[in-house]
Amino acid sequence: MSKIIEGLLYSESHEWVKVEDGIAVIGVSDYAQAEMGDITYVDLPSEGDEVQAGEEFGALESVKASSELYSPVSGTVVEVNSELEAAPEKVNEDAYAAWIIKVRMSDEAELDALMDAAAYSAIAK
């Protein structure tokens, strides 16, 4: 059973979002990291890149798969977790601590389309 944290928002493509003062902190769920297996590389965007809700912003590579990362919200990337470049295994260790990007949102209404923990637990199993 994968870990799902209350208070976060989740996308159907298994990203989580934590909202902090108009900034969306984005990572992948514990379910996603478990499905991927040992993660060997996180392909990060650059700070300043524009992202669109539902569109790809990077990728995860694991020993058995490669999977695109989709942004749950639109906006500008204000920070990327460059620690993951050298230590991608942090995503496996704690998917909720290993955030991937922070996005300054251009439309907070997009958050309404995401799931809460209860709704997400129905699909992440």
Next chain:
Amino acid sequence: MGSFAYFPHTEEDIRVMLERIGVKSLDDLYSDVPEEFIFKGEYELPVARSEEEVRAWFKALADKNTELKVFAGAGAYDHYTPSVIPYITSRSEFLTAYTPYQCEISQGTLRYIFEWQTMICSLTGLDVANASMYDGPTAAAEAMRMCVACTRKRNTVVASSGLLPNVLATLRTYARYSGINLVETWEVQEAVAEGTLDLAGVIVPSINKYGIIESHLGLADLVHEMGGLLVEYCDPSALAVVKSPAEWGADIAVGDGQSLGIPLCYGGPYVGFMACREQWMRKLPGRIVGQTADAEGHRAFVLTLQAREQHIRREKATSNICSNESLMALWCTVYLSLMGPEGMRKVNELCYAGSHYLHDQLLATGKFSDPFEGREFLKEFALQPLCDVKKLQQALLDAGFFGALETEEGFVTFCVTERRTRDEIDSLVKVVKEAAL
């Protein structure tokens, strides 16, 4: 099952298969082809011949070839092939093996590819090389696409007009069908410095189509400042003595491996090489062999970083290449291991001495001028003919020489490899001197 006999289908096999699928005859399989497109006449095939007759027929064809002394280059160089190479590469383990699908079982194949990659890294000075490409021009085209993949939303690649014509032609084809904006110019630094392009990359030759060793001083910094990648197209044989792509600050190096002992062979097969800095390795197309340890701790080889490849992420991969020119890569690997750094240096010294001697002797005939006076060259050079080029080429052909290739700008190029003797050079000069041009 379990037998691998190479028998064709028997009449009985065919009858059973047709019966199973409910078709009366082989011709019925073509019943969807409209009547008017079906060929009804007799095939004009010659009668069967014996092995002896076929050999004689091909020998007669082969005898029509004239063996010329090669004084031409233009991307394909008449270097010496040490005789041990074909013996090693024609071993059945190498020659008959197709690309291994259960890759890691073929440790021998992976091992030599690893050696090839290591040698390409030594020559280019870069961090990572792939298992090889089809040839130099397609490797350059893959590098162009890689520039766009590495810089994401940027789409313009500047290519030097000093690249070989076949390289530029291939770049144009790939650019057209990948939607890349390809800009060809002699003024590369100026075009990049203007800063008006959504620059993904710049492709320059290490040695240009006139044989001149180019200086790329400051170019890498400029290209990087404008957000692009620098690609250098190189002659790997010459890399033993000229400044390497890494020393010029290039991100990617590509070129044709032919100059590493592959005979001219009327144009192929040759092999491309491709290397890059570690920063970009996840966008490097093709296969990469890596070194690891097996369960017992022994040195072993694996295909690595496969998430880059099109069989995993077809639409995201930099390239759809999923094979390599393995046997020719092996050829070059054996060549380099035989030559070593000293041998490679010696080859280049002989080329340099011969080409400079020919250059001076040709100028002394008064039938040429030097449009690039003072520019450094290694084995190939261009002259401005002060005579009729067609007559010059014919006079050389009649005397058994292949040289004086005409460029689009009206220069003629000559090339001297270590295979050309002083006598051969002197005879060529004598022909030029004495011919009524």
